[in-house]
Amino acid sequence: MDKKAIQEQRMRGYFIAATKDILRSEGVKSISVRNIADRAGYSFATLYNYFKDVKDLVFLCVEDFREECRAYVENKTEKVPRGQKRLKAIIAAYLEYFIQYPGIFELFFIEKLSDIDNKQGTPALVVSFLEHLCQREWEYCVEKQVMTAGEVAAKKAALLYGTTGLLVLYLNRRTPDSYNAFLKAATGFIDQQLKGGV
Structure with a gap:
């Protein structure tokens, strides 16, 4: 796996983990692009580089x-x-x-x-x-x-x-x-x- 693929996998993992944390602790009503990005520690625009949508x-x-x-x-x-x-x-x-x-x-x-x-x-x-x-x-x-x-x-x-x-x-x-x-x-x-x- 090249560096770019590793980086993409890592970034996707951050956003998935952040989404799972929100779902576990606050429920689906708290799911938004901004909340996920904040929890992951990145801008909401970055999320769209790795996922089509929430x-x-x-x-x-x-x-x-x-x-x-x-x-x-x-x-x-x-x-x-x-x-x-x-x-x-x-x-x-x-x-x-x-x-x-x-x-x-x-x-x-x-x-x-x-x-x-x-x-x-x-x-x-x-x-x-x-x-x-x-x-x-x-x-x-x-x-x-x-x-x-x-x-x-x-x-x-x-x-x-x-x-x-x-x-x-x-x-x-x-x-x-x-x-x-x-x-x-x-x-x-x-x-x-x-x-x-x-």
Whole structure:
């Protein structure tokens, strides 16, 4: 890699890191060219030398946050036995990640993605993420005849909508009113969904 390519990669990295910091700490409403440039330590005009617009940066952040969450979940669940126990652990770690980073949850599930991203595939990246994290374990459960393929399809949908709803209520309305109460509600919901049958 030549010096110019290294410099470009480094500069892009500064702007991506600044955007991720803002999204984590302040949320998507604080994203602007000026805020990103200030956080990165460069002028806003410099940002346009490396990115078409802020939407390009947001898309890259969505991809990075997905990878970060995936690594977090894998780290938390790698020693958990396969099947329903690991499914439960994966879903719990997924919820835990978003509780720690409500700005990322807001970016993924609250913001209208078409307003902040011009790439068609971003909504699918977000909506299919929990399913993607659990896919190997769903397949394992079907293979071991713990669940049928039809049961798995219904459970995937219920878990996507239910976990998203739990997070929306807790992060935006503080219902339930404590983290422990949230964990209890989430655990009960996950257990109910992972039972045999639909």
